[in-house]
Amino acid sequence: MSPSADDGYIPGTYWERVARRVSARDGEANVIAGDDTTFYRRKRELFLERLLAPATEGLHEVLEVGCGPGGNLAWLAGRGMSVAGADVSPTMLEHVRRLLPDVPLTHIDGRQLPFADRSFEAVMTATVLQHNPPDGAGELLTEIARVADREVHLFEDTAWLCLRDRQSHWLRLPRWYVRRMAEVGFVPVVQERLPLAAQEVAAALVRAAGDRGHHEGERVTSRRQRVEVSLGQAASVVDAVLPTGVGLTRMSFRRAGAPSGEKNGRQR
Numbered sequence: 001m002s003p004s005a006d007d008g009y010i011p012g013t014y015w016e017r018v019a020r021r022v023s024a025r026d027g028e029a030n031v032i033a034g035d036d037t038t039f040y041r042r043k044r045e046l047f048l049e050r051l052l053a054p055a056t057e058g059l060h061e062v063l064e065v066g067c068g069p070g071g072n073l074a075w076l077a078g079r080g081m082s083v084a085g086a087d088v089s090p091t092m093l094e095h096v097r098r099l100l101p102d103v104p105l106t107h108i109d110g111r112q113l114p115f116a117d118r119s120f121e122a123v124m125t126a127t128v129l130q131h132n133p134p135d136g137a138g139e140l141l142t143e144i145a146r147v148a149d150r151e152v153h154l155f156e157d158t159a160w161l162c163l164r165d166r167q168s169h170w171l172r173l174p175r176w177y178v179r180r181m182a183e184v185g186f187v188p189v190v191q192e193r194l195p196l197a198a199q200e201v202a203a204a205l206v207r208a209a210g211d212r213g214h215h216e217g218e219r220v221t222s223r224r225q226r227v228e229v230s231l232g233q234a235a236s237v238v239d240a241v242l243p244t245g246v247g248l249t250r251m252s253f254r255r256a257g258a259p260s261g262e263k264n265g266r267q268r
């Protein structure tokens with residue numbers, strides 16, 4: 001049973017609907033699970049280049065929990081890694097199957113991972129736990145730590161305060177994740193946030209004000225795209241000078257006692 005919030009938000013139900021809307025976007029090669037705008041494409045490029053590439057350098061095997069339509073799995077597989085995906089939405093997994101027919105995929109209930117302890121060299125999430133209420137996110141995190149042999153890489157929106165800023169989105173302090181990972185025997189090794197705070201806020205304002213009746217995953221109007229681009233350009237000037245207090249954050253952890261390997265290449 002997928003975790004739910006008090007107001008009835010259920011991640012499994014919500015994301016299955018998003019996946020179906022993504023399917024309806026005329027069969028374009030979708031690698032973005034939600035709204036496909038210039039900002040989210042740019043954020044994704046920066047995520048791959050600045051956060052995912054260094055986190056996974058030298059890894060052989062990665063399980064992505066909440067893999068969505070499979071863009072990250074394709075990127076990792078293209079770098080020679082053996083990958084596996086798990087998601088609460090069957091339609092998201094159908095997207096992955098079309099993109100990567102040979103990759104092992106598992107439909108999960110949103111809480112438990114049906115894998116043995118320490119099954120994967122590394123386990124990652126990218127913008128998944130932020131879409132789960134605290135009890136559900138905490139439970140999934142414990143499962144992620146259980147099935148990870150050496151490393152866990154979380155890429156989640158964080159902020160300097162805890163805030164549920166929309167029905168499906170919980171901003172948390174990095175400390176929230178660090179504390180829970182410590183409870184299950186993992187130590188933090190890297191923490192880094194993308195410098196996109198003002199652009200993130202600009203995109204959220206345009207989403208809230210400029211696209212009434214729009215549901216996440218649907219095609220975005222060209223008007224919203226245009227406004228987002230111009231406001232985003234102005235916001236990027238702010239991001240270049242101000243320290244970033246909110247946004248996508250890499251939080252990498254190592255199992256206590258496991259050797260560190262990022263710089264010199266990992267050994268199995």
Ligand SMILES: C[S@@+](CC[C@H](N)C(=O)[O-])C[C@H]1O[C@@H](n2cnc3c(N)ncnc32)[C@H](O)[C@@H]1O
Nearest residue numbers: 011015033066067068087088089092110126128
């Ligand atoms: C914003 S999308 C991100 C997809 C992918 N990680 C990426 O970066 O492109 C969130 C994904 O997490 C999945 N998800 C959300 N909560 C989940 C849970 N509790 N267990 C498994 N998958 C979950 C959703 O179905 C969706 O595919």
